Every structure is written in C-alpha cells, then in structure tokens.
Amino acid sequence: MDYTEMLTDNRFSVIAALPRNDLALAEAALEGGAQAVKVHCNVWHRASGNTFGTFAENRTFLRELIALCGDVPVGLVPGGEDAYINEEERLELEEMGLSFFSSYAQYVPCHMMESTRLSSMIAIGTDYTQNTLDAVRASAIDVLECSIQPGENYGTSMNYADILRYSDIAAKTAKPCVVPTQRRIRPEEVRHLAAAGCKAIMIGAVVMGGARPEDVKRATAAFRAAADAV
Template structure:
C-alpha cells in the first residue's frame, strides 16, 4: 500500500492518470516526476474520450507497466458501470504487484473493499453530501478521490468555489483526499490544493491532452512536480 504511505508522508503527491495504456507515456511520466501511475480497464473515460479494453486484454500491459514503474506505485480503474474485474481477477492483480485501485463508489463491487493488499481509493461524484462524508470517515476507504465535478464542468478553469468544496471534503472526510484534474488545473494552482488540505493531485487528459505524446506528458508532470517540490 505504497500510495497510502506516500500520501501520509508527502505534503502533496503527484499521481498521473495516463490518457491511454501506453508504456512510452508511462516512461515519460516517470521521467517527469510522477510519484504514482494510474491506468484503466473495462471503462469508457469521459475526459480522454477513450474506451479501454477488458482486464484480459490489458493483463500483459499491466505486468509490463508494474515492472517498468518498479517502486513507483501503479493503480488501476478496474471497471465502471458496464463491467468490472471479478474477485478472482482482483486477487490476480494483487499477486501481480498492483498497488491501488480507483473507481466510482457507485460502480464499486463490495468485494473490492475486502482487499488487504491494495490501497482502496473509491471516488465520490457530484451527488455526494455531508452524510456521504460522515460515512467515508467511518469506512475502510484509504484514500478518497474527489471526482465531484459534473460532466459539463470538465475542462473549465478551477475557481474558488471548487477550492472551498475541496477544503470542506478534506476537513470532514477523515481520509487523505486526491483531486483529479477534471477541471483544467494549472500547475501553479497545485499550491492551492495543498492549502485546501488535499494530499494528492492526479493529472490526466484534461491537463495533458487526449492524445499527448511523450514530451507533452513529461512536460506536464515536470511542471506539477516542480511546484510540489517548492511547497
């Protein structure tokens, strides 16, 4: 559970959500200073517009990615509304060396939360309320992904109302919070996430582009990591 440890130890942690399952992009992210890497299977991804294949189709890629990343934790979105990895496949992922999983809580099978190996990072969406945060605090969640932006807000600038919501969640959830770049968060704005009490920022397609090359990925990672190191 390396990601959980990083979030507890670092002021702010840089997680990179790859826009496509591509080892060259993962290598670029690592060169740019990514402290964790996340990929997808079994889902359509709104921000990138990509459909990611099944777990079986991505199994060899995942093994290669985990080997490439070494001590850098690798995570997976293992499914969505239409499909999800089975419990046996979850156990296989644990044996493979996967470090964490992330998925919307409303899509997450209960058996995923039985893992004693993986960092558990369910995501709340724009329908969350204060009762949700009370339940999160009492839950087995390790990290809370705050995917609270409605679809129509994707790619728009970060505003102060967003920061107030992130502050409120971080103060009340009782778990380390991770902010995905559903909004077009600029690297210099990572400081505001830190000041809001957030423990990680996860950059993805909204920041890096839907079809970025390795240089674009490395450049975006470097910009965010530089700000994080200055905190």
C-alpha cells in the first residue's frame, strides 16, 4: 500500500516506530493494528537511547521486515547528522519494496527527493518558522513529521498549546501531518490531534511502556482503538 495514499485516505492512522530493529517487535506492532512501521539505521535515537547500525548491518533485517509487513507500509530513517545512505543504497531499498523514508530536513541529501518510488516524510524541528511552513507547502514533500518538541519536553504531558501549534502547521502546509510521541501523548488525546487536522500519530519508546513485544502490542492496540474511534 502506498504510504502517502494511506495517510490521505484514512481519517487517522497509527504508525509504530520500533525502539529497536527486531522482527518480534514488528510482529507485535502488526498484531496491535499498526498501519505502518518505521525503523532506523545510521542514527542514535534520543527517545529510545539506542544506536542503530549501518544500512549494511541492517540489510537482512530490512528485507525480512518488508516481507513480514506485506501490504503494511514500511519506512526507514536512513541516517542523521553523522551518516546517511548513498544513492546506490537508496535504489536498493526501492527494489526491496520500502514504502517511505523519514528524516529531518537538514540531513536529507538531495538525491533522496529524486526517488519516484519512496514517499518522503520530512521532519521539521524546534527551529521551524512560518517561512518554513510556506516552503513546505510549496515543496515536493509528501508527508510532514511534526517533531517540534525540544529535548526537555520528551516524556512530558501534551497540552493545548501543542494542539494549537500542530493545527497551525497542518493548516499552513496542507500536507498530511504526523505527530511523533515526543510528548507522552495518551490514547484518549488522539481525538484532539485529529481535530487539529493531523493525519496520524507515530508512537515510539516514550509511550510504549517498555521495549518488549507485549509492550509494543499493548500500546499499538490502545492507540489504534483511539484512532478508529475518531
């Protein structure tokens, strides 16, 4: 299934960002009702505290993950500040059947935006401005990840000022907007994100309550039920 079309067509969706590259966690997310699964390579991840290996080290895992997920879109954060996949590796991921890539805009090599097979989910951070939103609206970005919380807010409760900011971003960019759980968002708060015009929540380590398969399945099921009730 095309990732961008899935987000556009659904009223609200749940994406599972796995706290580590583990097929058992992916299977648990699918059992919980995840509508997309995202993993990482070449990065240190603040929320989970994990370092994810290189593309070469994750090649077999990625092939197995894509096969496991079937029609459920699989995405990859292919790098960050210190390392990133090259164009040859991007083409290999396309052939594997990867659905989308996800990165902060400042780390994305231009060749990634040349892909005609991968949906682009580009993240804006704490330093975004109204000019940024104008530029996003006019850009080739498919999906916008609203990673706008500073590090000191990780794991804290969401408030209505956050909702107003997400609403402003969604309205001004006119892109499908995904909110990652940098804040400790609760399932019952999903309806506020949907009312703000956002299209999905991307749940990760902050709200999973642990990194065991049962933790991932439980959290995913709770957020999927909330999303289905929107």
